[in-house]
Amino acid sequence: MARPRKFDETHALTAAMETFWRRGYEATSTRNLSDSTGLGQSSLYNTFGDKRELYLRALRHYYETHTAEQTALLDRPGPVKERLRDLMVHAVDTDLADPEASGCFTINASVEKADSDDEVREEVRRHFTTVERALTETIARGQRSGEISPERSAGTLARQILSTYYGLRVLARIQKDRDALLGIVESTVSAL
Amino acid sequence: MARPRKFDETHALTAAMETFWRRGYEATSTRNLSDSTGLGQSSLYNTFGDKRELYLRALRHYYETHTAEQTALLDRPGPVKERLRDLMVHAVDTDLADPEASGCFTINASVEKADSDDEVREEVRRHFTTVERALTETIARGQRSGEISPERSAGTLARQILSTYYGLRVLARIQKDRDALLGIVESTVSAL
């Protein structure tokens, strides 16, 4: 019925996500997005709306790919403490593997834009809540199986892990000493 | 010998720091800085150099005022666990008290600008290291007095607290439930 697109929308969205992820919202220009996606400016605007809408789409895409991957690590079978350790070790290793890496996009969005944009804040909250819930379920499972003491509530322990986890991802931006970071992980897991 | 300044340099620096802190580096224009400090553009450039230099000055000013305040909380006398609790509770309360608050400037700088600016990264590292060292000393003191088990090294425990602490400050941007946040603090302190 009309001229077909010569790009894949998901590929373009992934490229835009990586650009926002690495450079942040303000430091990313629409030319940067045009370059990294390979789309012309008008195609960008036709497909995704304006810069802010594309940022929100990128953040949601991060949820569907990366946040989902994090909770998937927790939902796997096996000893619960190993699942929790996997989550954190995986984060440390991906943060350290790529020198261009830019931590966790959700945290970046939370710091740079959640204050000034209600929709961004709600989206960030959704990410946080999803990970927190996955952690709570995992810990509750561990408490039922006896791997984790039921002394403190699963919710409190989950928030404690969540806090350590996000702190790790902030520290890992500066502190590149893998052993020090893994020491945090071990100490946290063994304290459960 | 010449026309005297009609502003106080420290006051201007404090105002600039608060602007960068709240809005971030990229979203802050030199007009914003001119407005918040009350200085004309030429006075700003005469006194502080360009925008980036002013940002570095602001970050160092944060170190001397706010980071120093954090370590001062730890250096006070009294039970060690109370000192650690104070540090975290104080952060939660200041983050929640002011709806305009924007978390921890060091974390913000780490997320927005440490990747792309070596001097910012070194300054952020200095903040992190200072808090980590203060935590290590505090925990070592607790181990000597018997308040904290010497099973795990003071350095590892310090980094664990540091991680939780920074995670708390990220979470507090979104999660405004004081009881949930304080639950993290209690759980962390009681696990020592």
Place this chain on the structure above:
DNA sequence: CGTATTTTGGAGCGAGCGCACGGAAACTCG
């Protein structure tokens, strides 16, 4: 009081920003 020196305020520079637009191009379908 005149001169030297520094600060101040405001205008304005070139560059890059987000975004819009219009015509050419590439398809589907009658």
Place this chain on the structure above:
DNA sequence: CGAGTTTCCGTGCGCTCGCTCCAAAATACG
């Protein structure tokens, strides 16, 4: 193959950006 529809690409608009410059203003000193 022509009509209709959507996408693509380049140009450029209005604006704001970081930063500079300069003349007026305000002091200290001989």
